[in-house]
Amino acid sequence: MIDVRWVWVFVDTVEADADRSWEFWSTVTRSALAERRGPRQEFSTLVPERGDAWVKLQRVGEGGGVHLDLDVDVPLPEAAAEATRLGATEVHRESDFVIMRSPAGFTFCLTSWSNAGSASTQVREGQAxxxxxxxxxxxxxxxxxxxxxxxxxxxxxxxxxxxxxxxxxxxxxxxxxxxxxxxxxxxxxxxxxxxxxxxxxxxxxxxxxxxxxxxxxxxxxxxxxxxxxxxxxxxxxxxxx
The missing domain is CATH 3.10.180.10 (2,3-Dihydroxybiphenyl 1,2-Dioxygenase, domain 1)
Structure with a gap:
């Protein structure tokens, strides 16, 4: 078990479709698009009117779909080792994230809760x-x-x-x-x-x-x-x- 402190869902969309996808999800979730970031401006976040965000957007070269980021409260090498012990496969590692695949092949990332800006509050009241x-x-x-x-x-x-x-x-x-x-x-x-x-x-x-x-x-x-x-x-x- 790892100590999961926050969960992000990434909506991954191929480059040619990204603008339409981002506009749709911003509209139906009543969220603002955060400033684009990343070396290719490939990331954004859906920012709700109140509370912290939990949905991120990514432009990808191929595939698309959704994946999860788990903010964990242990060092990433330790978290990756535990996920591997339980049956996951490590795909790629950087200092601030580790890309993994579950036993059935679902992609998820381990990310550090200690990074500045980790979220903590989701507002659910008053939502249609x-x-x-x-x-x-x-x-x-x-x-x-x-x-x-x-x-x-x-x-x-x-x-x-x-x-x-x-x-x-x-x-x-x-x-x-x-x-x-x-x-x-x-x-x-x-x-x-x-x-x-x-x-x-x-x-x-x-x-x-x-x-x-x-x-x-x-x-x-x-x-x-x-x-x-x-x-x-x-x-x-x-x-x-």
Missing amino acids: DLLDQVCIDIPSDDYSREVDFWEALTGWPKRPGSLPEFVSLTRPNGIPLRLLLQRLGEPSGTARGHLDLACLDREATRSGHVAAGAVVVSEHEFWTVMRDPVGRVHCLTDRRP
Whole structure:
């Protein structure tokens, strides 16, 4: 287990689609785009009206999707060694971050909580909807091992989800993002992730997303599957923000 003090979700978008993606997510989360940063101006952050940020944006050369950054309260070499012991693979290391892949191939980074500017407060009151969950979609052959990995890495106990194919991890108070793990129908492949929003009025949120450029993929009893303007899947759920 590592001591996770804050969780960031990165929305990764290929260069050609980044401006459309950034504008969409800024609009639907009612957030301001922070000043671009990085050697190629490839990073930004969604800054909420109140509280600390927990969503970052990145332009990438290929692929795209979402990944997690875990702010940890131990030295990064120690955190990376623990993640490796539990089954992760180290991909790349710098002084201020380590890129890892989970046993099923989901990308995440270990970053230092001690860096200046680490966040601590998320405001949820008064929100019509909130981007508050990352769902890791896992091929069935790797599902049990992947669930055990994330429970062991974070120390957050697992609990059954609303359907047999879901398991959620019980986050500590103050952590901005929930983690949901979904067993896919496909037996093999690489785990990936998607964003989930909690909605007080799912129909109203859906209308706002469509107006901003998203399309509805499918409707279910408790959630709606959407695609954002660049084709990235996300879900609107009936959970309370």
